[in-house]
Each structure stands twice: as structure tokens, then as C-alpha cells.
Amino acid sequence: MKKTVTKLADGRALVYYDSRDDVVRDAPDHRPLDPISTTSEIRHDALLGDAVAIASHRQGRTYHPPADECPLCPSRDGRLSEIPDEDYDVAVFENRFPSLAGDAGRCEVICFSSDHDASFADLTEEQAGLVLAAWTDRTAELAELPEVEQVFPFENRGAEIGVTLGHPHGQIYAYPFVTPRSALMLRNAAAHRAETGRNLFDDILARETAPDGHGDVDGDGGGDSGGRVVLAGEHWVAFVPYAAHWPYEVHLYPRRRVADLRGLDEAARTEFPQIYLELLKRFDRIFGEGEPLTPYIAAWHQAPFRAAGREEFALHLELFTIRRTSGKLKFLAGSESGMSVFINDVPPEAAAERLREVASK
Template sequence: MPEPTDPFVIEPRIASQTHTLADGRELIYFDDVDSSLPETRLPDARELAARPPTASMRQDVLTGDWVSIAAARQNRVMLPPADLDPLAPASPTNPSEIPDQYDVAVFENKSPSFGPLLADDNQPEGVEDLATIGIGRTRTSVGRCEVVAFSPASTGSFGALSRTRARTVIEAWARRTHALSQFDAIAQVFPFENRGEQIGVTLHHPHGQIYSYPYITPRTQRLIDSVEQYGPSLFADVLASEQAGERVLLQGEHWTAFVPFAARWPVEIHMMPHRHVPDFAGTTLEERDELAVLYLRLLRGVDALYDTPTPYIAAWHQAPTRVHRDDIRLHLQITSPRRGADRLKYLAGSEAAMGAWIGDIPPETTAANLRAAIARADEENPV
């Protein structure tokens, strides 16, 4: 059986404070341990329109999947110039989403795919309700979408952060996972980072997001099916198998990163904690400290594969908030469509239509290339 989950702990040297934006959305500042910022922060002085209606979901009766129809997202900012960066600290000429200077800031998305429950009689009635199959079923997209601004800088990504700043972001992930998991309507919390225009990012500013869903996501449901077939030791056995193989990239006291046995993407990396932890809220301070170092080394290695930055999705998969906590382990999945210096993998007929994947590069070759890239990055830019 897995070890009991540790009680939720915080790094007391990383201060946080909560504010309210002009339209009622929540904003939370997280300060580095060596921050020079003042405790008092400026209020949001903008005059904002009321928040848009919460999106609605429609069920695909052929799969049971829920599709959020979030029309307000059509109006979001698309690759603005640096002087109009909506994640930069506000200035007289740029009334941004963040009113003052900051180290790390987390706030509710202005046009979310999943949002607060407003006056509505079509809210989900739990995961059992959402698991029911029927034609023409709709529900309000209750949940929460948050933006995590990694830095006040207008360009960059997580891999460009300092070790101290990376640790602050990880602390924010842990605290927000814990807080969001307390909402009855939220079934799963998902922190992630999209990096690069080839992935579809709409802002160059270094940032990630946290999605909180009212249902258990399709990918996690497939994982639950595998656990039920294999047994509760699935993650422990996968980790042991990978640690004994040739695809390990980095290994510390608490975490191991590797290219998985059946990698789908040209670049695909998984990272797992060495003990059973369902989500970031269950990690210890020591695990978060080591992760800040290993994760930076990993991402800098991904960028060192070629002469230009590598587009990727960094997805932190966590257990659902109330079920399967003892057998689904927190783990990272980094994927990139980049299969060469000037080539991308596109999802065509077999992958996009049938979900039947064809790998372009043997995972062992990818692992060897990544280990060499990490070594180059460590030499050029040590953490």
C-alpha cells in the first residue's frame, strides 16, 4: 500500500497576500524568500465591465466527453507588443491585469473555460451526474481557470527562471492545488505551461495556468482504467522499471525524470516523485526544493536540443480531488512536436481521428539526445 499522504505544509518564508481585482476576480501575490518588494500593493484602479457569463458544456454522446463552449475566449489578447503586455505590472500606459510589482502572481482568468457558478439552474450535480450519457445534455462549466505569471519579465519561460523564483512558482502550485481542491464542485486540478507559438500560446510573457474541472478528465479516466486492470502498484512499478533502464535523464533523492517506454511525441519526458504523492499539496518542502533544481535542469536541456527554443506543453497530472488518491501519483508529462531543428510533428489521420499513435523517433534515441543536451545546458547555465 502507498504511504499515507503528508499533511499539507507551506514554506513560511514565501509570503502570499490576496487582493480583489476591479471586477471581483481574485489575485494572489507570492513573494520570493529574498524578495525586496513591499508588503503593501496597489489596488486595481481600472473600471472593468462585469464578468462574462460562465461558459456552458455540451456532452459528446459518442464518447461521454464534455466540451466546454467558451465563446468569450475569442476576445482574448493575441500576442500583444511588450508595452501592452497584460501580465506585466501595471503602468500609466498599460493598465494590465496585475496592478503592482510582483515576483509571482496568480489570478482568475478574465475569459475562463470553467468559471464561477452564477445565477443558474443547470449546474453539474457531481461526477455521477456528469458520467451519465444522454443526447443533448448540457451543464454550466463550473470550475476555475487561473493564470500563473512566473515573472514580471515580458518574455521567457519557466526554464529561464532563477532557482529561487522556480521554488516560488512550485510553492504557488502546491498552495493553489490545496485551496482549489476544497471546492465541492471541483473534481480535478491541473497546473500546466504552454510554451511557444507552435503550441498556440497567445502571450510571450512567461506564465502557466491552472485549470480546475468539474469532472475527471478523459486522460485521467483512462489512467484509472489502467490502475483497475493492473493494480494499485502501477506507478511504483513503472518508476522502478524506468529507473532500471536506459531512458533515465535525471535522478535525485526525491524525483526521477525519464523518457517513457512508449513515448508518443518526438520529445516526451515524464517525471515522478519516488514515493506516492497524489498532488502538489501532498509534497514535502524537501521534495519541492529538489524539484526546483531538477525541473530547471530538465527544461534548460529541452531548450538545448537545438539552436532555438523548443515549443512544449508541460502538464502536471494530479489525482482527482476525492477519488483514487491512493493509487494515482503526481507526475509531469512534457511533450513537444519538434522532431528536428526545422520539423514539427502534426497530428494527422491516424492520431487525430483514431487516437492510434505512430512514433517518429525511438524513445532510447530521444533519451540519449536529451541527456547530452542537459549536460550542455548544465555546463553553460548551471542552476
């Protein structure tokens, strides 16, 4: 992988990641851009303990532009974009409309391909491996910023999710605090260690991969019905969790526990594109032929950098869709939005079976 660091016209960082070492990236950004002015602010909810980002400048962000005005396509034929070069493999730049900025963190955009009409599932294994390398490099670099406590790479796909740019891309948030979701995982992992002397994430993975498909991680005295493994390799396992929140939700774990992307060994990095690309292709087949591409969120859960209990955390990717059946979405209504109690219409075992049925031939 070759990494080239440069600047956009308004001073934001732009990083190219190329699979070939002989590629030269020196095209300047000729756009007459004003310096970025943001109003990002972190406020704390005293009642719930949550952190909320207030970012009023995002009201003016680019919204569903036509394909020939896409800001994530390369700059070609006199049309200037966020990517000054006329082509690229993977590109990462600071978001022009960030949710987090300055002391309140940092937001980056990662473009998976220069092909506007592609999706992540269309990438080759080499291209997907390059994206993984970019995610890892961004995690390592952002970890060095004193204000950053946690790095969250993720992809939103589909208008139903709220995506406003159709180009294949994701985002990387660098939070100046430990997110509530991660803090809760750490507390539960600490409680499990105190009660059992074992690691919670290891026990979950052992339950899902047990030959008899049974285990009792949650301590309720009953066996947790298995059959939820969707895809398994030598170094990665994908399964529908026992208490899945979403209609179709898959968690992807490396078999060897590591705290974040930096800890993956070469064998896990090599196998990841094979497993992940197949998983994404299955998601697009869930609802049958002729259906629109499945909207999804893909989220990397990484350990906060300085939190107590970091060594207990396990890197994993969570992939889920808000579509519950053909033409119908799962809305977060009263119970989910009001009380954070999810109600899932699709049994996890049925979801796993469906995802096995649609395996590539």
C-alpha cells in the same frame, strides 16, 4: 512565502506570492472594467464519454499584443495591466476569458515572473521553488470548492503550441469532472492492482530505474529496453516513457508516490527546482545552437479529489514538445486525431540519449 489576496476592478481574485515576508501589495486596480460575463458550458459527448467546454466568449481574448501592451507585465509608467503592482514575484489571477467558469469550473493564470522576456528556464532555483509553492497552494485552495473534482496546472510555451501571450506564464484549470485522461489512468491502475497486487505507477518507475534497464510492466512477456532515464536526483526521476507519444517527451516523478502536489515533502520541494530547471534547459538545446526556443507543454497530472482509486494515483509532470526535428513539427493528423493512435518518429531511447547529451556542463 508571503501570500497576499486582493481583487481586480471587475471582482476577479488576484493573489501575489512573494519570497520576502516584508513585501506589501496594496496597489489598487484603477481600470474601468465591466463585470465579467461568460458563456462557459460543459457538454458531454455520449459516444465517447468526453466532456467538451463550449466557451464562445474566448473568441475576443487578447491575441499577440505588442510587448508594451502585455496584460501580464506589471502596471508601470501609466500603463495599467492585470497586475496592479509595479513589480511582483509570482502572481495568480482568475482568467478574464476562462474556458471554465461558475458551476463549470474555474480557470486561473499564473505569472512566473514580472520579466516579460524571461522563460521558466531563466528562473533562479528560489523563483522556481516559489512557483511550486504557488501551484501547491492553488491546488489546496481550489480543492475546497465544492464544484471542483480535479486541478490541472500547466504551461504552454511557444507560438507553435498556440500561445497568444509571450510573457512567461501558465494556467491552472479546476475541472468540475474527472478528465478522460485521468479516468483512463485510474482504470488501468485498478486493473493492474487486481492482476498483480501492485501499484502501476510504482512498477513503471521501478522499470525505468532498474539497474539492468529491463522490466515487463505491460505483461507482454518481453523485457522493455531501458536507457530512458534522462535525469535522476535523490527525490525525483525524469525519463522518456517506453511508449512515448511525442518526439521528445519526458515524465518527471517524485520517487515517493503522492497523489498531488500537497503530498510532497520538504526534501522533494527543495530538489524540484534543480531537476526541473535543468530539464527545461536541456529541452532548449535539443535541436542545437541557433534554433528558436523549443515549444513545449508542461502538465502536472494530479489525482482527482473524490474519485475511486485516488490512493493508487501518482503525481507526475509530463513535458513534451511538438517539434520533431529542426524546423519541423509533429502534426496530429489522421491516425492521431481521427483514431487517437499516435505514431512517433523518434524512438524513446534515442530521445533520452539526446537529452543526456545536452546536459549542462
